[in-house]
Amino acid sequence: MFDNVTTRRIFLQKGLTLLAVAPTIPTFLDQTVLALTDPSDTKRTQQDSGTDGKILVVVQLSGGNDGLSTVVPYGDDVYYRARTAIAQPADKVLRLNDYIALHPNLGPMKELYDAGDLAIVQGVGYPNPNRSHFRAMDIWQSAQPERDVADTGWLGRYFDNTCPGCDPHVGVSIGETLPLAMQGEKVMPLSMENPRAYRYNGRDQSHYLKLNQLDQPTTLPDVETVDIPQIAGAHPITTPASQLDFLHRTAMDAQLSSEEIIRITTNHNSPKAYPAGEFGAGLKTIAAMIAGGLPTRVYYVALSGFDTHAQQLQRHDTLMTQLAAGLSAFWSDLQAQKNDDRVMLMTFSEFGRRVVQNASNGTDHGAAAPMFVLGGQIQQGIIGNHPSMTDLDQGDLKYLVDFRSVYASVLQKWLDTPSKPILGDQFPILPLVRA
Amino acid sequence: MKAAHLLNRAGFGGTPQEVDRVLSLGPERSVDWLMDFPDAPAEEQSQSDAPDLSGIQGVPTSFREIQMQLAGKTPDERKALQQQIMAANRDTTNATIQWWLNRMAAGAYPLQEILTFFWHGHFTTSANDERQAMLMWRQNELQRRYAAGNFEPFVRAISRDPAMLDYLNNNQNRKEHPNENYARELMELFTLGIGNYTEDDIKQAARAFTGWGHDGEDFVFRRGDHDYGEKTFFGRTGNFDGDDIITLILRNPACPKFIAGELYKWFATDDIEPALAQSLGDVLYDNQYEMRPLIRTILTSQGFYSPQVIGSQIKCPVQLVVGTVRLLNVQMPPLQQTRGYLTQMGQMPFSPPNVRGWPGGHMWINTNTLFVRYNTGLALAGGPLPVLDRITPKGQDSGRPLAARDLRPSNFDPGSIDIADATPEEIAQAWVDRLIQRPIDKDKMDVLIDAAGHGPLGNPPARRVVQLIVSMPEYQLC
Numbered sequence: 001m002f003d004n005v006t007t008r009r010i011f012l013q014k015g016l017t018l019l020a021v022a023p024t025i026p027t028f029l030d031q032t033v034l035a036l037t038d039p040s041d042t043k044r045t046q047q048d049s050g051t052d053g054k055i056l057v058v059v060q061l062s063g064g065n066d067g068l069s070t071v072v073p074y075g076d077d078v079y080y081r082a083r084t085a086i087a088q089p090a091d092k093v094l095r096l097n098d099y100i101a102l103h104p105n106l107g108p109m110k111e112l113y114d115a116g117d118l119a120i121v122q123g124v125g126y127p128n129p130n131r132s133h134f135r136a137m138d139i140w141q142s143a144q145p146e147r148d149v150a151d152t153g154w155l156g157r158y159f160d161n162t163c164p165g166c167d168p169h170v171g172v173s174i175g176e177t178l179p180l181a182m183q184g185e186k187v188m189p190l191s192m193e194n195p196r197a198y199r200y201n202g203r204d205q206s207h208y209l210k211l212n213q214l215d216q217p218t219t220l221p222d223v224e225t226v227d228i229p230q231i232a233g234a235h236p237i238t239t240p241a242s243q244l245d246f247l248h249r250t251a252m253d254a255q256l257s258s259e260e261i262i263r264i265t266t267n268h269n270s271p272k273a274y275p276a277g278e279f280g281a282g283l284k285t286i287a288a289m290i291a292g293g294l295p296t297r298v299y300y301v302a303l304s305g306f307d308t309h310a311q312q313l314q315r316h317d318t319l320m321t322q323l324a325a326g327l328s329a330f331w332s333d334l335q336a337q338k339n340d341d342r343v344m345l346m347t348f349s350e351f352g353r354r355v356v357q358n359a360s361n362g363t364d365h366g367a368a369a370p371m372f373v374l375g376g377q378i379q380q381g382i383i384g385n386h387p388s389m390t391d392l393d394q395g396d397l398k399y400l401v402d403f404r405s406v407y408a409s410v411l412q413k414w415l416d417t418p419s420k421p422i423l424g425d426q427f428p429i430l431p432l433v434r435a
Numbered sequence: 436m437k438a439a440h441l442l443n444r445a446g447f448g449g450t451p452q453e454v455d456r457v458l459s460l461g462p463e464r465s466v467d468w469l470m471d472f473p474d475a476p477a478e479e480q481s482q483s484d485a486p487d488l489s490g491i492q493g494v495p496t497s498f499r500e501i502q503m504q505l506a507g508k509t510p511d512e513r514k515a516l517q518q519q520i521m522a523a524n525r526d527t528t529n530a531t532i533q534w535w536l537n538r539m540a541a542g543a544y545p546l547q548e549i550l551t552f553f554w555h556g557h558f559t560t561s562a563n564d565e566r567q568a569m570l571m572w573r574q575n576e577l578q579r580r581y582a583a584g585n586f587e588p589f590v591r592a593i594s595r596d597p598a599m600l601d602y603l604n605n606n607q608n609r610k611e612h613p614n615e616n617y618a619r620e621l622m623e624l625f626t627l628g629i630g631n632y633t634e635d636d637i638k639q640a641a642r643a644f645t646g647w648g649h650d651g652e653d654f655v656f657r658r659g660d661h662d663y664g665e666k667t668f669f670g671r672t673g674n675f676d677g678d679d680i681i682t683l684i685l686r687n688p689a690c691p692k693f694i695a696g697e698l699y700k701w702f703a704t705d706d707i708e709p710a711l712a713q714s715l716g717d718v719l720y721d722n723q724y725e726m727r728p729l730i731r732t733i734l735t736s737q738g739f740y741s742p743q744v745i746g747s748q749i750k751c752p753v754q755l756v757v758g759t760v761r762l763l764n765v766q767m768p769p770l771q772q773t774r775g776y777l778t779q780m781g782q783m784p785f786s787p788p789n790v791r792g793w794p795g796g797h798m799w800i801n802t803n804t805l806f807v808r809y810n811t812g813l814a815l816a817g818g819p820l821p822v823l824d825r826i827t828p829k830g831q832d833s834g835r836p837l838a839a840r841d842l843r844p845s846n847f848d849p850g851s852i853d854i855a856d857a858t859p860e861e862i863a864q865a866w867v868d869r870l871i872q873r874p875i876d877k878d879k880m881d882v883l884i885d886a887a888g889h890g891p892l893g894n895p896p897a898r899r900v901v902q903l904i905v906s907m908p909e910y911q912l913c
Contacts, residue, residue: 063789108797119565131634132623134791166867168802176781176802177794191801197822201810202906204899207886211879211907237706240746240873246751247800247908254802307789309604309616335506359612360604365619394634 006378007422029320047369051293054414057286057345058155058298059182061323063306064133067352067369069316070106071386075099078389082356086363087313087391096120097359100386105320108328109372116380117331117340118372119432121406125368125386125399133307133365136350143423144406154407155298156198157422158415163187167252168258172289173300174282182300188250189298195265195285201257205212264292272332275325279303287333290343297415306349310360323347327374334376344375344414344433348403354395367396371406375414379431405430438465439479440745440874443677443913444702445469446733447546451869466734470727472544473583474578478730482552484542486534491568494520497651501865504820512597525829527568531575532784533770539757540767549577550582550730552753553701554794555784555836556594560602562785569652570598571785586694586724590626591681597649603790606648613641620790622684630667631689644677685724695729703739704747705796711738744913749799752780754913756807758810759815759905762870765847768815772842774830775777775823776814786830800911812905817847817898849897862897870904879907 073079074090075098093101094110100122102110111154112118126145130136144149151162157172164186171182171189193196202208268288274280282301289296303323308316327345334340354371368387387397408419408427422425438457442449446469449457457465495501501520505513529631539548555578562571574596581589592619593599600606605617617639622632631818646661647654666675669683684690695715699707715729722728733739750758756776767773781804782793810821823837856866861904863883867875886903887896894902904910 092646111493132629133789134623136631173801176779176804177798188801191803193803194822194825196824197779197810198806200806200906201819201821202813202902203819203894204903206887207882207903209900210882211903213803237743238704239743243747243749243909244913246797247805247911248806250800250802253804257802258806309614310607357612358607358614359609360607360614362607364615373753396739 011047015282032171041126048170053295053297053342054113054344054416055290055296055339056298056410056415057343058300059323059327059345060179060181060300060302060345061306061319061349062137062304062350063308063349064136064304064353064362064365065306065319065348065349066312066316067287067366068355069312070103070320071096071122071370072101072103073099073386073389073423074101076389082294082389084357085361086357100382103320105317106324108324112328112374113380114229115347117376117378118374118376119380119403120382121373121432122382122384123368123397124348124371124403124406125351125397126404127399129367129393129399131351131365131367133350136365138180140348140350140403141179143407151183152179152185153179153181153183154422155181156187156189157299158411159187159189160184160235162415162417163422165422167256167295169257169294170329171298171300172286172294172296174285175278175300175302179300179302182298188253190253192257192261195261195288198254198261202257202346209255209313212248212255260294261289264289266293266325267290270329270333271336272287272329274329275322277322279298279322280326280329282325284333285332287337289428290334290339291337308353308362309358309364310362312357327372331374340376342376344373344378344410346374346406346410347372352397353378355389355392355397356395368399369397373406373432375433377434379434383430383432401430402427406432409433436745436873437462437740440740440913441465441469441734442545442870443758444748445755446549447539447754448913450761450764453878454872462735462740466731469546470583470731470733472547472583474580474582476580477538479787482534483539486527486531486572488527488530488572490523490530494523495565498568499650521566524566524568525831528562528571528785529770529829531568531572533773535575535784536753536757536770536773537767539753540760542759547579549754551579551745552784553698554578554582555699556787557756558596558599559651559787559790559792560598560785561787565598565601567598567601569868570601571653575599583727583730584725586719586726587681587685590621590685591678593625593841594621594644594677594681595647595649595654597652600647600649602652605644608641608643608645608647609657610642613638613645613662615641617641618680621680626684626792627687628690628693631693632688636668638728639668639675640680642666643668643675643680647677650890659699662871688716688720691720691724694718698726698729699733700863703736704731704744712830715799748913749796749911750783750913751793751795751799752808753784754809755780755911756815758913759812761899763815763845763847765815765845768843770847771826771828772823775821775826775837776807776811777824779823780804780811783830808911809906812910813902815845815847816901816905817845818902820844838840847898847901849895849901859884859896862887866897866900866904870901871907871909873909874878875907875909 069088070090072093074093080087088103092104092197095101109118130139138150139145141153143154144150149374159166168188170187173179173182173189173191176193182189200208200215265288267284268291270284274284286299305319334343348371349369351366353363353366358364384401387400404423405427408423409430409432410427411419411422413433437450441457442453460468472478495504530819542548559660560574563569577592577596603617603620604614608614615637642662642673643666647656648657652714663674665672668675691767692712696707696712699715718732741762774783787793814820822841826837827834828837863880883900883903887900
C-alpha cells in the first residue's frame with residue numbers, strides 16, 4: 001500500500017513547498033530538491049540505477065585485533081620469544097614471503113590473495129597512539145586524532161561533502177547502532193539489523209504515517225522557551241524540539257527505505273554458505289543489497305570479540321575462521337553477481353596488541369597493525385614494510401603508514417573524491433587500486 | 436507535566452495515581468518520598484522478593500571446585516558436566532534479569548532500581564563474559580546497596596567484586612606480568628574520565644592491583660602475586676596497593692566532578708557546563724562522597740525542571756519497555772520475548788556492548804531501532820507481535836530462534852483503565868495525558884482524534900489511539 005515510487009512522487013510534489021522550512025525535511029527530500037534546482041550538478045554520489053557506481057565495504061574488527069597473530073612475522077625469532085605460549089607455529093602459518101605469513105585459519109583469504117584480489121597494508125597506525133578502546137575507536141572512525149570529542153566520522157564527512165542531500169541509502173550500517181564513522185552533519189545513513197524486521201507492524205498505516213511525517217517544523221504548544229547559554233565548542237543544545245526533529249527525520253528515512261530493503265533482501269541466494277552469526281548474516285545482507293542495485297556507496301559491518309587479554313589462542317583462532325569464511329562467502333557471492341569489480345572492502349581495528357604476551361596467555365592493548373583490502377580492482381600484494389619487532393614504543397609496534405593515508409587512497413582512488421576536505425590534510429596516496 | 440517529569444527521570448514513569456501523589460507532596464517532599472529506600476540489597480530488604488537461584492544450588496562456582504568435580508571423569512562425562520553447569524548458570528542469570536525487570540516495573544523503590552541500572556551501565560559487567568550467575572547477582576546486589584550510598588566504599592567494593600575481577604581480568608593480574616585492564620578502566624570510565632591520568636599512572640596502578648583476585652564468591656588477596664615494590668602514581672611514590680590507589684584517585688578533584696557530571700547527565704541532560712559539573716562535584720566532595728545530597732540537589736534544581744530538559748531525553752530501551760508496561764498496566768512479557776525487544780533496541784541488561792556500558796542519547800535512535808521501538812510499543816499495547824527470528828529463547832549463541840508461536844500476546848485492556856464511553860476527543864486527550872504527559876502539536880492531536888473516530892474496524896477506539904501514541908516520536912522522549 002505504500003510503495004517507494006508513490007512516496008517519492010508525493011515528496012517530489014510536496015518538496016517544492018517544503019524548501020522554505022529546511023529544519024525538518026527528510027534527507028531524501030533534500031536530494032530531490034537539490035537535483036531539481038541544480039540539474040548541472042554531476043558530482044552526485046548516488047547513481048540513478050545503483051548498479052554501476054563503486055562501493056566501499058568497511059569491516060570493523062572490534063576490540064583490538066592482534067595484528068601479530070593475523071599477519072604473522074614467522075621469520076622473526078623475536079616474535080617466538082615474545083609469544084612463548086601463543087605464537088602461531090612456523091610450520092602451520094600460510095606464507096606470503098620469507099618473513100610474514102597469514103594465520104593458519106585464514107586459508108580462504110590466502111586463496112583470495114593468490115587470486116589477485118587481496119592486499120595487505122602493514123604497520124598502520126598514527127602518532128601518539130591511544131590505548132583506550134573507545135578513544136582509539138573514535139580516532140579511527142573520526143580520523144581526527146587531535147579532537148577530544150569528535151562529532152562526525154570520515155565516511156559521514158564524505159557523504160556531507162559529496163552529496164549533502166543524499167537519500168539515506170547512500171550509507172547502510174548493519175547493526176543496532178550507527179557507528180561514528182558514518183555520522184555526518186547533513187546525511188544520516190541507514191541502520192538495519194534484520195531485514196525481515198525492518199518495517200512498521202501496525203495495522204493503522206495511514207494515521208501512523210501522518211503522525212510520523214511532518215510538513216512543518218516542530219512547534220511545541222504551551223512551552224515557554226528560555227535561553228540557556230551554549231557551551232563553547234560543544235554540540236548545539238538539546239531541546240525537546242530538536243529531539244523531535246531528529247526523530248521525525250529518522251522516522252521518515254526508515255519508512256522510505258523499508259519496503260525496498262525487504263524486497264531486495266528476501267530470497268537472495270548465495271553460491272557459498274555464510275558463517276553462522278551476526279557477521280556472516282550482515283555480509284549476506286550487504287551482498288543482497290548490492291545484488292538488488294541499492295544506490296549505496298558505503299556499507300559497514302563489524303566482527304566483535306577481539307579484546308583477547310586472556311587465553312587468546314582459542315578465541316582468536318575462532319575469530320580468524322569467522323573472518324575468512326565470511327569474506328570468502330561474500331566474495332564468491334559478488335563474483336557470481338559480477339559485481340566484484342565494483343566493490344572494495346577494507347578491514348580495520350582500533351589497535352593491534354602488545355608484542356609481548358601477558359601472564360594470562362593473552363595480549364594487552366597495543367598500537368600499529370595491518371589492514372586488509374579486498375577488491376576486484378585492487379593492486380594485489382603487500383604494501384609497506386613490517387614494523388620493527390625490537391624498536392618499540394612502550395612495548396608496541398611503531399606505525400609506518402598513517403591510517404589516514406589508507407583513507408585518503410580509498411577516497412581519491414576508489415571513491416573519486418578529494419580527500420583533503422574530508423581528512424583535513426593531504427596524506428600520501430598508496431597504490432591500493434590498479435592503475 | 437513537572438510531576439510526570441520527576442517520575443520519568445527518577446523512576447520508570449508515573450501512573451496517574453503517582454502523579455497525583457507527587458503533586459500533593461510538592462517537589463521537595465516528593466524527592467524525600469522517592470529517596471526513602473534502604474541502602475541495602477534486595478535480599479536484606481525482603482527474603483521473599485529475590486530471583487530464583489535454586490537452579491545453581493550445588494553447582495560449583497570456583498575454578499577449583501569445577502576442577503575437582505571434573506577430575507576422574509571421561510571426556511564425554513566432562514563435556515556433559517560442563518554443559519550442565521553452563522545451562523544452569525544461563526537459566527539462573529535469565530531468572531535474575533526477569534526478576535529485575537519486574538522489580539523495576541512493580542517494585543516499591545523505582546529510584547533505587549533506576550540508580551542500580553545506572554550503576555550497572557557505569558561499573559558494568561557482561562554475563563556473556565561472566566557466566567557465573569551467582570557472581571552477576573552479587574554485583575547487581577552490590578550496586579543496589581550503594582545505589583545512592585557513599586561512593587568511596589562503593590568503588591572499594593566494586594574493585595573487590597568477583598564479577599568485575601573476572602570481567603576486567605584483574606584475577607589474572609600478577610606481578611610478573613601486570614594486566615592493565617582494570618587499572619585503565621578504573622580511571623578512564625569509573626572515576627576520573629579520560630585526560631586526568633597518564634599511561635604511566637595506569638602501569639603503576641596495575642602493579643598496585645596485582646594479586647587482587649577471587650575464589651568463587653570470595654575476594655582473595657594473593658600475596659605471592661602482589662608487587663610489593665615502590666610505585667609512583669600521580670607524582671607520589673610509595674609501596675602502594677590497590678586501596679592506596681583508590682584513595683589517591685578519590686582525592687583527585689577530577690573524581691567528584693566526573694561522578695557528579697555522570698549522574699547529572701543521567702537525570703537531566705547531556706548538556707552540562709564545566710562550571711555546573713564543578714559545583715555538583717563540590718556537593719559530592721563536601722559530603723565525603725555521600726551521594727544522596729548530590730542526587731537531591733539535582734532532582735530539586737531549577738535546571739532539572741527547565742523547558743529544555745523536560746521531554747528532551749530519549750528514553751533508553753529499558754525505560755521504554757518498563758515504562759510502557761507500567762503505564763499500560765500490562766504484564767511484563769516472558770524474558771525470551773523481552774530479550775528480543777531489548778536486544779534489537781540495543782540495551783539488554785547484563786549484556787552491555789562493552790566496558791563503557793551504553794552510550795545513550797542519539798545513539799538509541801536510527802532507522803532500525805526506531806522501527807523496533809515502535810513495534811515493541813505496539814506489541815505491548817496489544818498490537819501485532821514482532822519478528823524475533825534472530826533471537827534464541829535463552830540468549831544462547833546458537834540454537835533454534837524464536838518463532839511466532841513462542842511469543843505471548845499482551846494482556847493490554849484499555850477498558851480496565853477507566854475511560855470508557857468517551858468521545859474521540861476525550862479518548863485521545865486522556866491517553867496523550869497518560870502516556871506522553873506533555874502537550875502535543877494540535878495537528879497530531881487531530882490525527883489521534885480522527886483515528887479514535889475512524890480507525891480500522893476490529894480494534895476498539897482506545898486501543899487504536901494507544902497503539903498510535905506508542906508509535907509517535909513524542910513517545911520516545913521523556
